[in-house]
Structures are given as structure tokens and as C-alpha cells.
Amino acid sequence: MPKTQPNTRRDFLRSAVLGALTAAAARPGTAEPQVPKMKFGPAEISRLVAGCNPFYGYAHFNNILGTVMKEYYTQDRVCEVLRRCTQFGVNAHNCILKGRAQSDLERFQTEGGKMHLILQGVGDPAEEYKILKPLAIYYHGEATDRAWQAGDMKSVREWCKKARDTGTMVGVGSHKPEALAMVEDEAWDVDFYAGCVYNRTRTADEWMQVLHGESLEMPNDVYLRGDPPRMYRFMRQTRKPCFAFKIMAAGRIDNSGAEQAFRTAFQSIKPIDGVFIGLFPRVKDEVRENAERVQRILAGG
Numbered sequence: 496m497p498k499t500q501p502n503t504r505r506d507f508l509r510s511a512v513l514g515a516l517t518a519a520a521a522r523p524g525t526a527e528p529q530v531p532k533m534k535f536g537p538a539e540i541s542r543l544v545a546g547c548n549p550f551y552g553y554a555h556f557n558n559i560l561g562t563v564m565k566e567y568y569t570q571d572r573v574c575e576v577l578r579r580c581t582q583f584g585v586n587a588h589n590c591i592l593k594g595r596a597q598s599d600l601e602r603f604q605t606e607g608g609k610m611h612l613i614l615q616g617v618g619d620p621a622e623e624y625k626i627l628k629p630l631a632i633y634y635h636g637e638a639t640d641r642a643w644q645a646g647d648m649k650s651v652r653e654w655c656k657k658a659r660d661t662g663t664m665v666g667v668g669s670h671k672p673e674a675l676a677m678v679e680d681e682a683w684d685v686d687f688y689a690g691c692v693y694n695r696t697r698t699a700d701e702w703m704q705v706l707h708g709e710s711l712e713m714p715n716d717v718y719l720r721g722d723p724p725r726m727y728r729f730m731r732q733t734r735k736p737c738f739a740f741k742i743m744a745a746g747r748i749d750n751s752g753a754e755q756a757f758r759t760a761f762q763s764i765k766p767i768d769g770v771f772i773g774l775f776p777r778v779k780d781e782v783r784e785n786a787e788r789v790q791r792i793l794a795g796g
Contacts, residue, residue, distance in 0.1 A: 527783070528790045529584035533767055535736055536664045536686065538630055540587040540611050542761075543789045544738065545580045546773040547590050547615075548745075550599070555695070555716055555745035567777050573599045576774055576782065577608055583786035587611040587630075589689075589738070589771045592623050600627065613689075613738070613771075615668065620658035632658050633666030633689050640696040643674040651678075655685055670696045672729040679733050687736040689771070692723040692760070693744055718744040727763035739764055740771035754788060761792050 530541040548555065550573050552565035577588065588610040590596060603610070612629035620632055634651050642651045651667065658665040668689035669675050675688050695716060697705065702714050711717055723742075730737040742760040743753065760770055770789075774781050 527583050528787050530786050530789050531793045532584070532586075533736075533769060535587075535611075535767075535769070536630065538611050540630075540769070541585045542769045542793065543585055543785060544587040544589050544613060544769050544771045545577065545585055545610070546740065546771045547588070547596065549773045549775040550576075551591075551594055551596065555741070556747070557713075557716075560746070563777075564775060567775070570595065570599050570602060574603045574606065574608065576776065577603050577610060579776075579782045580774075581608065581610070583782060585782075585786065587613060587769075589613045589615065589740075590627070590629075591615040591617060591635075592626060593617065597626060615689075616654065616658065620654060621661055624658075624661040624663055629663060631664035631666060631687065632661070633668045633687070634658075636668035636670050636689060636691055637696060639667055639669040639674055640671055643669070643671060643677075644696075644698060648674070648677065652683055655683060659684055670694050672726045675729055675733075679729075679735075685735070687738070688730070688733065689738045689740060690726045690730060691741045692726045692739050693718045693741050694722045694725075695741075716745070718747055723759070723763075727760075730764050730768055737764060737768045738771050739768065742770055742772070745773075746775075757785075757788050758792050761789070 530543045532539045533542050549564045550568045552561040554561035554564055586609070590600060590612050591614070600612075612627055614623060614627055614629040614632040615635045616623060616632045617635050617638070624632060634654050639651055642648050655665050655667065664686040666685055666687040666689055667675060667678050667683070670691040671694055672690065675690055678685065678688070695718060697714065699710070699714050702711055702717070703709065705719070726739065730739065739760050742756050748756050772785060774785070776782060
């Protein structure tokens with residue numbers, strides 16, 4: 496193999512992607528569409544926020560897709576997708592401190608990448624804040640749901656108090672609008688909410704009630720079409736900023752329904768609200784496609 500060629504397949508792929516992006520940026524008159532911004536605390540962030548689930552194989556579909564995501568998303572590709580996001584004005588990232596995530600973010604930042612970080616809190620908020628210095632941190636949605644089901648929301652409130660002591664913005668995440676409504680009604684000292692529009696954390700007993708005694712093979716990854724309106728209703732009723740996530744039902748909505756899913760989301764939330772979206776551009780340029788879609792929808796097209 497000639498010395499001028501990359502030494503590994505990974506080098507080749509990375510060089511090809513970076514070369515394509517550089518060539519596109521160099522062409523005159525090819526300004527990329529920019530995702531509109533919103534005020535969020537002290538910052539102005541994009542209303543579309545890059546999610547992290549596909550980066551680390553959290554497919555919420557099945558183990559096969561999760562494995563494919565893990566194999567696809569090397570550190571090179573995570574950094575490339577985040578850089579690609581910034582080209583379209585996506586300047587915020589919903590991240591988590593698990594596995595390789597810290598290393599990926601450190602490399603992205605070392606190479607000049609900049610993102611406002613909205614951190615899913617999965618541990619001690621003071622320690623997690625020291626590591627990443629995020630713009631905001633919120634109690635992880637599944638942890639909130641477990642506390643709600645156990646009647647232990649007091650522990651969530653105590654976590655939020657510790658997070659407040661860091662000086663950053665504090666929020667609560669959940670898949671259950673009723674849990675977030677309780678936080679709102681009790682006037683907790685929080686700044687924002689992150690809500691999954693599908694209630695995918697119902698217990699087996701709850702699913703049997705919903706389905707009139709029928710049981711499920713995968714009770715933790717069932718998505719009902721009647722769920723999103725309930726979460727969107729909560730988001731409209733609160734004055735605090737909200738972030739909707741899983742608006743595509745973790746990939747269950749295909750290309751034919753994508754436009755409507757995005758349109759429903761942005762038409763159902765407030766102008767101060769945003770959307771977390773996972774990205775898996777293995778087959779197509781999802782970053783550009785989503786940016787163009789959001790720009791078009793928010794422009795009234």
C-alpha cells in the first residue's frame with residue numbers, strides 16, 4: 496500500500512468524512528441551514544439538542560441494534576458527529592457520564608469542539624459537575640421513575656438540592672408526566688424539566704391494566720401512540736423550559752412519519768422548549784436532515 500494512504504481502515508474512514516466536510520465548507524454559496532436558538536439560563540442554545548444514546552448503544556429497541564450502534568460509534572465518529580452538529584448550529588449536547596463518554600467529550604473539546612452540556616445526572620451531582628462543568632444537570636429520567644413508583648420522590652428532591660449547590664441549572668427528568676406534575680405542584684427549586692414523550696417505564700402490573708390483562712414480551716420498550724399528548728400537555732402548562740425526548744419513539748417511527756413527529760413535537764411545546772434527538776447517521780446524513788427539518792418547521796414551512 497502506498498505510504499500516502501491511511502494506515503488503517505479507521506484512518507481511511509475518518510479522512511474521507513473530514514475531507515467531505517471540508518470540501519463542502521469550502522464551496523462558495525453553500526451556507527448550511529442553522530437550527531434556531533432559544534434562551535436557556537445564561538446561554539443561547541439550539542432548540543435541537545444532540546442526544547447521546549446511540550453513541551453508547553442505548554438503542555431502546557433491541558440488543559442487536561444496540562450492538563450495531565456500539566460497533567459503529569468509535570470515538571472518532573462521536574467527535575465527527577458532534578463537529579457536524581456545530582456546522583448546523585446545534586450547539587448543545589445531552590450527555591451522560593458513563594463508559595467512554597468523558598473521554599469522548601475531552602477529546603472533542605481538546606480538538607477545539609464547543610458544546611453547551613446538559614448532563615443526565617446518574618451519580619453525585621457535585622462530583623459530576625466537577626468533571627464536566629455542564630451548563631445544566633438533571634436527575635436521570637429512569638431514576639426519577641423508579642423513585643416515583645417506590646413512593647420515594649424525597650430522594651429526588653434531596654439530589655436536586657445538592658445539584659443546586661454546584662451553581663449550575665438544575666432539572667428533573669422523567670417518562671411520567673404525573674411525576675413531573677408533582678414536582679411542579681410542590682414548587683421544587685428546579686429550573687427545567689426533561690420529559691420522554693412515551694411512558695416506557697410502566698411496571699408489568701401497570702401494563703396489564705393498560706392492556707386489560709394482556710402481558711408483554713418487552714415491557715420496558717413499548718411505545719403507545721396515546722402517550723405523547725400527555726407529556727406535551729404538561730410541557731405547555733409549566734412556565735419552565737422543557738426538553739422533549741424520544742419524539743421518534745426510539746426509531747420506531749420511520750422516515751414516512753419523521754416530518755410529522757418533529758412537527759408535532761415543536762407545535763406541542765413552548766418557544767422556550769427544546770428537543771433532545773439521538774443521531775445514527777450510518778445510512779444517511781441525519782444531522783443535515785434533522786437540521787433542515789427543524790429550520791423548516793420553526794420557520795412555518
